[in-house]
Amino acid sequence: MCLAIPGKVVEIYEENGLRMGRIDYGGVVNKACLEYVPEIEIGQYTIVHAGFAISILDEEEALKSFEAWQEMASAARAAGIPLGAEDPGPGDPAA
Amino acid sequence: MKYLEEFRDPEVARLYLEQLQAAVTRPWKIMEVCGGQTHAIMQYGIQELIPDKLTLLHGPGCPVCVTPLEQIDKAIAIAGQPDVIFTTFGDMLRVPGSEKDLFSVKADGGDVRVVYSPLDAVRIATDNPDKEVVFFAVGFETTAPANAMAVKQAAALGLANFSQIVAQVLVPPALEAILTAPGNQVQGFLAAGHVCTVMGYHEYEPIAARYKVPIVVTGFEPLDILEGILLVVRQLEAGRHEVENQYRRSVRRTGNEPAQDMIKAVYRVVPRQWRGIGEIPRSGLGLQAAYTAYDAEVKFQLGSIRTREPEVCISGEVLQGWKKPTDCPAFGKECTPDTPLGATMVSNEGTCAAYYRYMDPS
Numbered sequence: 241m242c243l244a245i246p247g248k249v250v251e252i253y254e255e256n257g258l259r260m261g262r263i264d265y266g267g268v269v270n271k272a273c274l275e276y277v278p279e280i281e282i283g284q285y286t287i288v289h290a291g292f293a294i295s296i297l298d299e300e301e302a303l304k305s306f307e308a309w310q311e312m313a314s315a316a317r318a319a320g321i322p323l324g325a326e327d328p329g330p331g332d333p334a335a
Numbered sequence: 336m337k338y339l340e341e342f343r344d345p346e347v348a349r350l351y352l353e354q355l356q357a358a359v360t361r362p363w364k365i366m367e368v369c370g371g372q373t374h375a376i377m378q379y380g381i382q383e384l385i386p387d388k389l390t391l392l393h394g395p396g397c398p399v400c401v402t403p404l405e406q407i408d409k410a411i412a413i414a415g416q417p418d419v420i421f422t423t424f425g426d427m428l429r430v431p432g433s434e435k436d437l438f439s440v441k442a443d444g445g446d447v448r449v450v451y452s453p454l455d456a457v458r459i460a461t462d463n464p465d466k467e468v469v470f471f472a473v474g475f476e477t478t479a480p481a482n483a484m485a486v487k488q489a490a491a492l493g494l495a496n497f498s499q500i501v502a503q504v505l506v507p508p509a510l511e512a513i514l515t516a517p518g519n520q521v522q523g524f525l526a527a528g529h530v531c532t533v534m535g536y537h538e539y540e541p542i543a544a545r546y547k548v549p550i551v552v553t554g555f556e557p558l559d560i561l562e563g564i565l566l567v568v569r570q571l572e573a574g575r576h577e578v579e580n581q582y583r584r585s586v587r588r589t590g591n592e593p594a595q596d597m598i599k600a601v602y603r604v605v606p607r608q609w610r611g612i613g614e615i616p617r618s619g620l621g622l623q624a625a626y627t628a629y630d631a632e633v634k635f636q637l638g639s640i641r642t643r644e645p646e647v648c649i650s651g652e653v654l655q656g657w658k659k660p661t662d663c664p665a666f667g668k669e670c671t672p673d674t675p676l677g678a679t680m681v682s683n684e685g686t687c688a689a690y691y692r693y694m695d696p697s
Contacts, residue, residue: 244371244477244529244555245339245555246337246338246339256454256488256492257491258454258484258488266337266339270451272452273452273454273481273484275484275593276480276591276593276594276597277591278593285336285338287529287532287585289474289477289478289481289529290424290451290452290453290474290477290478290481290482291451291452291453291454291455291481292452292480292481292484292594294477294480294529294532294533294591294594295532295585295586295591297338297584297585298583298584298585299336299584301583301584302336302338302341302584303336304583305342305558305583305584306336306341309344309347309350309558312347312350313346313347313350316350316353321350321353
């Protein structure tokens with residue numbers, strides 16, 4: 241019900257007067273209602289709760305975080321800080 | 336951008352841990368509100384990785400766990416009636432009522448069906464006009480838009496055989512209840528990223544100001560959680576108490592307005608009992624007067640229900656962050672995910688279940 245991971249919209253259609261979409265989670269495809277994300281387009285990522293998409297993930301914001309981390313990592317390397325010695329855990333996309 | 340592995344990079348995690356180490360000068364207690372975050376914290380061993388001076392307290396953010404026992408017992412009573420199809424999200428099936436759970440109603444021949452979306456429950460009502468279809472509307476602000484849409488759809492289709500037991504709960508009043516409780520230890524919050532995706536975070540600004548606690552809206556991946564903790568710690572160390580948004584890729588300050596409009600159209604704010612905690616004013620949602628016809632508690636007059644909690648279970652204290660699951664004498668002995676005594680051991684998002692699943696047995 242509540243552990244939402246991002247999924248990609250691969251199809252948009254209508255059912256009983258509601259805007260619906262097919263959402264791909266790395267190969268597993270589920271349907272979701274898109275009424276609360278009226279601007280969403282095929283190819284964008286969303287978070288689904290209880291069968292409803294609740295947001296359009298903002299790629300620009302995600303890239304900003306990502307770039308900041310890349311900078312952090314290269315600054316650390318330049319300063320000679322050892323990295324990557326410890327894995328924080330298995331990446332379990334099903335969790 | 337896949338939004339997953341990018342947020343699980345162990346190199347970056349180590350950098351955050353170093354920054355935390357450098358930032359922390361005093362002991363601090365930070366509560367993550369959301370059960371999904373509790374689960375991730377246990378899964379990735381985040382409590383063990385962060386500096387010893389930091390303690391993570393686990394909050395009441397598991398809607399399955401806080402659904403009041405009286406409503407669970409009502410659900411069980413309704414689900415056992417002939418001519419009823421009872422529909423629910425899967426995590427409610429094994430939540431213990433006073434005597435049994437929904438799963439045992441199903442085992443005894445009751446028509447109990449797990450749905451993925453509340454719209455599935457509406458479809459079942461359309462397909463079964465000779466049955467009463469009841470949906471158990473549980474959850475925080477994340478499921479409220481979905482459950483509200485189901486009522487709206489049932490009304491649009493003119494269905495007279497669809498109703499809900501509404502057990503929706505709201506996060507901000509629960510934070511206030513925690514902060515005003517005697518002996519409160521919480522000094523900062525990680526707010527739940529998906530609740531804020533729906534509601535925005537303006538509701539948290541007066542709470543941060545009034546109680547002088549930093550609140551950081553946080554996502555669910557390991558790097559989100561580490562960054563959220565770092566932002567809270569930096570505020571605590573600097574004596575600041577603001578609302579910050581770590582989870583900018585999903586959360587905007589005003590949230591998802593169409594979803595909020597639907598919640599307001601169908602539900603109204605009501606007082607709500609929280610299992611293990613007690614009544615919190617203005618902390619729940621019930622149906623608006625215009626939708627009373629869809630209220631299963633009105634439709635099925637059950638009278639007063641006598642509830643009974645197991646005496647040994649300390650889930651109420653666990654839900655408020657006062658105790659850890661390991662403080663419970665029943666934890667891992669008579670209480671396991673297979674034989675749960677309390678809701679916190681049933682749900683994927685329950686703190687006891689997360690501890691049981693990821694704890695080193697030594």
